[in-house]
Amino acid sequence: MKRIWTLLLCMVLIFSLSACAENKPSQMYIEKAQLTKEEENIAELLGLNQEHLLYDFSIDDTVKSMQINTYELIDGEWHIVAGGGGQTFEDSEGRLALGFDNIADGLRIATQSEHNNGSTSYFKESKNDIAGMGYATSTLTDKREIVYDQEIPLVVQIITSKNEVHSYMVDYFFQPEEYEKYDYEYVYAITILFSQKEVNELTN
Helix, strand or coil, X not given: CHHHHHHHHHHHHHHHHHHHHHHCCCCXXXXXXXCCHHHHHHHHHCCCCCCEEEEEEECCCCCCEXXXXXXXXXXXXXXXXXXXXXEECCCCEEEEEEXXXXXXXXXXXXXXXCCCEEEEEEECCCCCCCXXXXXXXXXXXXXXXXXXXXXXXXXXXXXXXXXXXXXXXXXXXXXXXXXXXXXXXXXXXXXXXXXXXXXXXXXX
């Protein structure tokens, strides 16, 4: 009888461990950075506003590269404005900072991790006439699972002269036709992608 109970107990434990493994949340994610009080004070001192976004991310040790792309929506399709090349990235966690006023004029990108620290930016005199226009910006606010070679939209920004703006969650990046319904003059997006491929193997 004791052997039967021992066997049953072992089976229950095995099934419990299997269930825990299946229900275990992904350890690969990106989310808005949770700043310490000191970091908040520094951000306030530097005058960082809501268009300066900080994200923390965690990935496994098979990552090889990271790609941050900026797009403009033209005729219902996303066209790359900046990015596309990617950069080598092999750390298991890090922090990403995005800084912009309106994406049409440029973007500042900084990454920080154990072995990778750097920043890049592009600024341009926009060919688009956005003077006097308003803009609405949607950003990723919840924790999002990272899947290799799948883009994660971080920002979508609408720039328009219209009085009414229908702003969507950033996931509507994958449904660009929704923005086309309202005939906005300009729509931009920023995405991030992690890959197990080397930079020279990445494709746009």
